[in-house]
Amino acid sequence: MSGASGFTTIDFDRPGKQTGFVSIPHSPHDDAWGVTQIPLCVIAHGKGPTVIIEGGNHGDEYEGPITISELIRDLDPKEIQGRLILMPAVNVHAVMAGRRTSPVDGLNFNRTFPGDPKGTITQQISAYMAREIFPRGDAFIDLHSGGSSLDILPSAIVEPTDNPDLFRRNAAAALAFDAPLAVVISNHGDTRTATAAACHAGLVTVGTEMGGGGTVSLDGLAICRRGVRNVLAHLGVLPQATKPESRGDRRILDLAGTKAHVYATMDGVFEPFHANGRQVKAGEAAGRIHCLWDPARPPDTLHYHADGILYSRRQPGRVKPGNCCLVVASLYEGDLS
Structure with missing residues (x-):
């Protein structure tokens, strides 16, 4: 099947399990007529919704790709009702390099939607997602972690989303995931993300943050494995399993705009004052930045700008002005009824 910016030998409408690639023409210096191959698996059986599950949106976030790869290997088509479109390494060049951004064109895949079929390789991949994958879906699960720079x-x-009904369904899917927390994240209103594009296409959309720090979190991976199956059961693709009472906090939190973030003010090394999960207050000292190559200069002290819990903390100590050092999550005050 040919697409707007790529092609695949997989038949999306055929029952059973098919594993292959989306191939996007790519002609770098050392390969005149080559392709970039993006792993793709379609599992279909019976009647039910189509759920797209994406990992490797950023190449240094590992819990999602591991979870999706396990589903590809382990799921029998007879276990499901509907169709799964599984993409464990969508930003494949970044995944192979272990980088947030593509080493080919330097772009952040999650800031390129709706993409461009005539653009760089990253823009072509997002165009294929927006034009060929999302129109086939009813729901989208986008599995992220904090990557190399954040521990979340x-x-x-x-x-x-501006659609109240879709927002309620997004919130219900996030709560069904049953992570310790559910958080509304708008990415400062940026509409170039995969989840924003999926919502624009009308898909029930849920994302994750599963730890980070450039490692595989054992707790995050266990939560991710269980959570994906929880959402698939919530959507009717997998049977509802008997499970213990929810392990997550049923409240929904929010990143309250720019006040949620604490940014570096100078070149230096960031010393945080608190661990993730601590209750913090606006105006409270959050950490300080040391200029180690100018010891006569006193450190800059940073402060929180919102009340809530410390949700995320920068992983590398070295910072420069504008780096995100800390993120505070507050109780969501919007309407979910």
């Missing part, structure tokens, strides 16, 4: 409390992410 494991959480399911509610994608905001």
Whole structure:
């Protein structure tokens, strides 16, 4: 099958399990007629919704790709009702390099939607997702972690949208994931993300943050494995399993705009004052930045700008002005009824 910016030998409408690639023409210096191959698996059986599950949106976030790869190997088509479109390494060049951004064109895949079929390789991949994958779906699960630069409390992410009914369904799916936290994240209103594009296409959308720090979190991976199956059961693709009472906090949190973030003010090394999960207050000292190559200069002290819990903390100590050092999550005050 040919697409707007790529092709695949997989038949999306055929029952059973098919594993292959989306191939996007790519002609770098050392390969005149080559392709970039993006792993793809379609599992279909019976009647039910189509759920797209994406990992490797950023190449240094590992819990999602591991979870999806396990589903590809382990799921028998007879276990499901509906169709799964599984993409464990969508930003494949970044995944192979272990980098947030693509080493080919330097772009952040999650800031390129709706993409460009005539653009760089990253823009072509997002165009294929927007034009060929999302129109086939009813729901989208986008599995993220904090990557190399952030350590984030494991959480399911509610994608905001102007459609109240879709927002309620997004929130219900995030709560069904049953992570320790559910958090509304708008990415400062940026509509170039995969989850924003999925919502624009009308898909029930849930994201995750599963730890980070450039490692595989054992707790995050266990939460991710269980959570994906929880959402698939919530959507009717997998049977509802008997499970213990929810392990997550049923409240929904929010990143309250720019006040949620604490940014570096100078070149130096950041010393945080608190661990993730601590209750913090606006105006409270959050950490300080040391200029180690100018010891006569006193450190800059940073402060929180919102009340809530410390949700995320920068992993590398070295910072420069504008780096995100800390993120505070507050109780969501919007309407979910």
